Each structure stands twice: as C-alpha cells, then as structure tokens.
Amino acid sequence: MAPTTKKFSALDFVPTISDSESDVPDLDLSDNEEEEVSEEQAASQAKGKKEKKKVQEKKRAREAVDDEDAHEDINDDFKFELDQDDVSTGFQGWDFHNGDANGGEDGEAVKKDVDLDKIIRRKGGLIKMAHVEDSEEEQEESKSDDDDDELAMDGFGMGSAAKNDDEEEEEESGEENADEDVEESADESADEEEGADEDTPQAISDFYAPESESAEAKEQTHTNFNSLSLSRPVLKGLSNLGYTKPSPIQSATIPIALLGKDIIAGAVTGSGKTAAFMIPIIERLLFKPAKVASTRVIVLTPTRELAIQISDVGKKIAQFVPDITFGLAVGGLNLRQQEQQLKLRPDIVIATPGRFIDHVRNSSSFNVDSVEILVMDEADRMLEEGFQDELSEIMQLLPNKRQNLLFSATMNSKIKQLVSLSLRKPVRIMINPPKQAASKLVQEFVRIRKRDHLKPALLFNLIRKLDNMGQKRIVVFVARKELAHRLRVILGLLGMKATELHGSLSQEQRLDSVTKFKSLEVPVLICTDLASRGLDIPKIEVVINYDMPKSYEIYLHRVGRTARAGREGRSISFVGESTQERSIVRDAIYSVENVNKTVAKGQRGKALGRNVDWTKVEDTNAIIEKSADTVEEILEEEKQEKEILRAEMQIRKGENMLKHKKEIQSRPKRTWFQSEKDKQNVKLLGALSKTKKESNSKQRKRTEALEEGGRSYKKTQHDRTTDQERAYKKQRTGNSRSAKKGGKKGGRR
Numbered sequence: 001m002a003p004t005t006k007k008f009s010a011l012d013f014v015p016t017i018s019d020s021e022s023d024v025p026d027l028d029l030s031d032n033e034e035e036e037v038s039e040e041q042a043a044s045q046a047k048g049k050k051e052k053k054k055v056q057e058k059k060r061a062r063e064a065v066d067d068e069d070a071h072e073d074i075n076d077d078f079k080f081e082l083d084q085d086d087v088s089t090g091f092q093g094w095d096f097h098n099g100d101a102n103g104g105e106d107g108e109a110v111k112k113d114v115d116l117d118k119i120i121r122r123k124g125g126l127i128k129m130a131h132v133e134d135s136e137e138e139q140e141e142s143k144s145d146d147d148d149d150e151l152a153m154d155g156f157g158m159g160s161a162a163k164n165d166d167e168e169e170e171e172e173s174g175e176e177n178a179d180e181d182v183e184e185s186a187d188e189s190a191d192e193e194e195g196a197d198e199d200t201p202q203a204i205s206d207f208y209a210p211e212s213e214s215a216e217a218k219e220q221t222h223t224n225f226n227s228l229s230l231s232r233p234v235l236k237g238l239s240n241l242g243y244t245k246p247s248p249i250q251s252a253t254i255p256i257a258l259l260g261k262d263i264i265a266g267a268v269t270g271s272g273k274t275a276a277f278m279i280p281i282i283e284r285l286l287f288k289p290a291k292v293a294s295t296r297v298i299v300l301t302p303t304r305e306l307a308i309q310i311s312d313v314g315k316k317i318a319q320f321v322p323d324i325t326f327g328l329a330v331g332g333l334n335l336r337q338q339e340q341q342l343k344l345r346p347d348i349v350i351a352t353p354g355r356f357i358d359h360v361r362n363s364s365s366f367n368v369d370s371v372e373i374l375v376m377d378e379a380d381r382m383l384e385e386g387f388q389d390e391l392s393e394i395m396q397l398l399p400n401k402r403q404n405l406l407f408s409a410t411m412n413s414k415i416k417q418l419v420s421l422s423l424r425k426p427v428r429i430m431i432n433p434p435k436q437a438a439s440k441l442v443q444e445f446v447r448i449r450k451r452d453h454l455k456p457a458l459l460f461n462l463i464r465k466l467d468n469m470g471q472k473r474i475v476v477f478v479a480r481k482e483l484a485h486r487l488r489v490i491l492g493l494l495g496m497k498a499t500e501l502h503g504s505l506s507q508e509q510r511l512d513s514v515t516k517f518k519s520l521e522v523p524v525l526i527c528t529d530l531a532s533r534g535l536d537i538p539k540i541e542v543v544i545n546y547d548m549p550k551s552y553e554i555y556l557h558r559v560g561r562t563a564r565a566g567r568e569g570r571s572i573s574f575v576g577e578s579t580q581e582r583s584i585v586r587d588a589i590y591s592v593e594n595v596n597k598t599v600a601k602g603q604r605g606k607a608l609g610r611n612v613d614w615t616k617v618e619d620t621n622a623i624i625e626k627s628a629d630t631v632e633e634i635l636e637e638e639k640q641e642k643e644i645l646r647a648e649m650q651i652r653k654g655e656n657m658l659k660h661k662k663e664i665q666s667r668p669k670r671t672w673f674q675s676e677k678d679k680q681n682v683k684l685l686g687a688l689s690k691t692k693k694e695s696n697s698k699q700r701k702r703t704e705a706l707e708e709g710g711r712s713y714k715k716t717q718h719d720r721t722t723d724q725e726r727a728y729k730k731q732r733t734g735n736s737r738s739a740k741k742g743g744k745k746g747g748r749r
C-alpha cells in the first residue's frame, strides 16, 4: 500500500513547544497496547487502575525521553564569546508541558531563547535610525551606478596584467589574512594543487562516457518542456511553477537522466540544477511505479537548508503526480518526527549525510535496499569538505546497482575523489564556463586600504544608501560567526534590523532567520559561508562581501545569491590589500570582460570601483565608537540570560532524569556517525592503518561498533530480513485496520 501523501512543509519538522501530546511519536507503547489496556480496564476496575497508572508513567517517561531527543537536535555549543564559558544559546527550551501550549509543568511559560532585539531595545537601539546625511540617499534609486567607476583590467591598479608579481606582494602583505578563523570555509584549497593533480587524458577517457555523449547532450536545445517528452502531470507542475522553457542545464541533462545514465553535471549558480535532477526523477517514479511502498531515490546535500529547499521544489514539480511522497532526513530537525515519516518509506528522501546514516542504522523500519537513484547535490563540496567518511559509509549501505547523478556549480573534483562513488561511465555535462558570475550582475569593489576599523560604519552607510526603506533583501557575508553576531548588535544600536545565519544557530533559529528575511521583516541577513551555496531566496537584491572569501570559487557562490534566474543584482565587496583578495578582484574583472565579449549588450555585467565618502563613514564610526561599551553590555547581558536559561534547563533535565531514570536508561543507545568519538576513532584508525596493514574499512567499523558498546555499525542481512518482516507485518496490520475503518487507499498510481 502506498503511504499517504502528506504535504509536509519545512516547518512541520521544527520541534515546537506547542506540539500536542498526540503528535508525540509513540516510542515504547504501540497503539495496540493502548487499546488492550482500555479493554482490560473495562474487565477489571482494580487491574485497570494499575494499568492506567502504568500507561501514565510510560507517557511521562516518553515525554522526558522525547525531551532528551529534542535536546539532541539542539546545538549546545553555541558560543559567541571566545572565552571558556560553555554558554549555550541554541537552547530551545524543554518540552515539559502537560498539554498546555506554552506552559511549563506548572503552567508557567517556558522561555525558549534569549530575545537579543529586546536587549538591544532596552539599551536604546533598534528604535531610530542613526542620523547620516540624507540628501544623497534620496537620489540613490534613480542614479544607480553613478557613484562608481568602471574598473580597469588591473582592478585598483592592482596589476592583474602582471599576475606574476604576486609572490613579491605576498611578502609585503602576507600576514593580513593568515590567521582568520574562518568558519565553514568551502573549498579553500581546491585549486591550490591544480596542475600537479590534474586528471590525465587517459584517466578521463577510462572514467567518463565518450566525449561525444557530452557534446550531444550540450547541443540539445529545447524551447519548451513539451519537447522533452515529459508526462502531463509533470508539465502541469512545471507550468504552475512558471517554468516555460528549460534552462541549458535542464535541456542537457534531462534526456540523459531519463535514459538511466550516470551524470556528472556542473552549471553556474542559479541555473536551475535542482529541477534538472528532480524532473527526471519524478518522471521515472511515475512511469515505473513500485508495487510496495519503498524509498527509491536518495538526494544527498551538504546542508539542512538546501535539503528543505530541494524538497520544496520537488513537491511543487510533483504536485499533480498522484502519490509521490517526500521525506527529509536532516540534522537539526526533530529526529522522532523524521523517523515516523521515514517509516512510511517515502519515494524520495532528501538527506544530509550524517543524519541519513543515523536513520539507516537506528530506525529499524527505514530501509534503503530499494534505492534506484542517488543524487549528490553540491557534489564537489561534499567530496572535499570532510564528508568522505560518511560518503563511503553511505556507498556501502546503498545497493550497487543504481543511477548516480552528481550536480554542482563548480564541479572540479578529481577522478580519484569520484572513484569511491562507484559511478558507471558518467556523462560529463558542464554548462557555461565554470568560472563566471551571472551575466546581469553588477560587481562593485570598495578598496579598504588601512581602514579596516571603519568597516562596520561603511556597512551601515552603504545599506542605508542602497535601501533607506528596508525594502531590499541584502545579504552580508562575514568570515566569522562571532562577527556576524556583533555586527547585528552594532547595526541594531544604529537602528537597523538585521538577522544572522551561521553554523552556531539551532535549526529553529536558522529557519526563523531565513523566514524573517524572506518576508522582509528583517531585510539584512548577516551570514558566514554556510549560506553561500545553494540557498535560493528569491529576490536578493544585494550581496555584500564584508570580508572577502578565500577563493574566487567561494566568491562566485556568494555573489550567486543575487542576479538569479536572469534577474539583475548587485554585489559590493570590501577589498583588503592581500594578494588573495586582489586576485579575486582580478578574476572577477577578467571574467566580466570575457563574458561581455560573447553576450548581447542588455545582458552584460559590470565590474565597478565604488566611490565612498569616507568623511561620512568617519562620522558614523564616531557614533559606533561611542556605543562600544553598550555593545559589550548587550553581549554580556545576553550571555547572562543564556546562562540562566541553561541552568533552568539543567534543573528540569535533572528532575526528569530522576523521575524517569529507569525508562530512560532502558532505551537502546543510538549510534551517531558524526560523534566526536567516532571522528577520533576514524582518525586513530587512520593513523593505525598507516603503520599496520590490517585496518580495512570493515574492521574499522567493527572496532567502532565495539567501542560504541557492541551495537552493530551496519545492518546485517539478518537485521534487514527482520526489519522487512516487521515492517510488512506492521503494514498489514495497518492495512487491515484502515480497511476495517473503511479508509483503505487504492492501488499505487
């Protein structure tokens, strides 16, 4: 029987304090048991009372256990201060209510998180925008780029023509970005060793499908989706989304993917890669319906936000296809709810690697034996960013016979990295020169020179100038999460609303930031590179690189958040004097010049040097400097409030542990692939394997499993058979129950 198609939205998975009891997944007690209890109650009053008490105890224990699990989803290590205090800010509150939507055990409200804006307001911020000369701002809309100078090929006289003088310059300014504590720096060293590590022609021809297939794919031009021979419901879904014409990457990849071939595809950001894999997947599921509910497609993606986004796009394309189901397996969202959902074996599961492994290992009824297609979105990032261990584990868990689709904006992974994915002669489809920004992007650069201390003031003045009314979405990229937080406070004190997005926020906080930003409730989003890839927030007008990224590739990902899908957009980068930063400017200018040679006038991008009135920036800086103490006070108050919340949480946790100790301890321990212990084991074993030959991956995992307390690292054939039997029985019980209730659903598709 097909699982019920339930339309989940991203927020369905966010653990909220108002989750009603009935929403709490049944952990220890099956529905059957509860029914039996009430029958016995009718038969014997005395026994009934006892059972009722037992049920209540179990329920209470279950709530406590859920609270434990909810806590697993919370980032406890969120620190803005670089001191030793282990202050949690990811704390979302413990769900100890007894049916009361917002109350604690005694009905009092459980405070979820510290309200930073409230503290800022208490200190006089977020009320009135700090005064800066307004005359120019008013003209800004009409005069657009008048402030800027067209940049010559050598940037700010940075000498792009003489690329070789880099080394000399490096000696002069090499210290400048040496010690930046950059969070989530994407492919930092991707290009460092190019050349030395280049794939040979022989390796390429051995690994990939013949070049003729790639060329043929790229020649495909489709003026509408009809010529791709798609089914009616899919066409209807696409037209509902407003997609009339396939983008080049869609034209090139959809026909090949429909043939069942493996693909490695690359195309610039915002070019429609998500639909390029979602369309053929949905077509395939539609035309080869499964007889029993089973998960047939896994989409792996590096971040939770991307997973949610992909799921939303997929659901929209499939909205007229009967019975296609989607599931999410991502970190940070409620584990139990995901487990319940995965039990139904959704056709398409979109997952982040760590949580995916966790579910396969620990959710007895989630099974991946029927997976036919594996998609890796942002594949190069996953291959480079420490996901290797997870990926090789996943490759072992998935059936060998499957179609593999790898997509990325900058697909520069080397064959030796790809080999582990057991691809079958993939067709390589690279659309557009990989190193160029969207054509309608205006890229502006501000040379900072020795004015680093003025950057917060410059940021404020720029945003005011670009968007006095708070009607444009502006994304600001910074190097460190602490800085994102501090800037939010500084802008808040100047009266400007901003929000943050980075790895230290809990999933709920991240979603909250994105939602507020999308709705323009808060028009400024300050983030780290966590958000530089893939996030498709419609209508981001401006991207500001407050700190330059470490490479041109990351720069492209960041500025790719604007000027998406043929729209216009602007990026403004604060450029320091380091060789690295200057070379990014050069690459950008060079690319604009090259692209402009090939595109029509109206489509051309620009690279401009932005003129700044530094006197006004100095004025704003004077205001910021005056409020320096207030910034510290706000951060301190926030820290203290967090400590109080944390202490309250510990007390509640302790009370519950005491009350329900037995039940909690009797639960089997979950295994987590990404636990620190795991990572240490992997490292340790890696080191061992260098000296000893014995450590193949199976032995490693066995050792890992032993250290985890004897729990198996991977399901054995016996486990799988038992799981299948259990799921089958459960399904039958479900079938007969729903049939009894007259709710039986018809056959699949």
Ligand SMILES: Nc1ncnc2c1ncn2[C@@H]1O[C@H](COP(=O)(O)OP(=O)(O)OP(=O)(O)O)[C@@H](O)[C@H]1O
Binding pocket: 242, 243, 244, 245, 246, 247, 250, 267, 268, 269, 270, 271, 272, 273, 274, 275, 408, 409, 533, 534, 535, 536, 538, 560, 564, 565
């Ligand atoms: N055929 C199409 N017609 C019109 N709009 C489209 C089409 N395909 C995709 N889009 C829109 O283009 C935008 C970018 O698509 P998408 O996010 O899939 O790009 P991407 O290539 O995956 O970008 P990134 O590399 O940043 O992840 C989305 O808003 C999407 O709705």
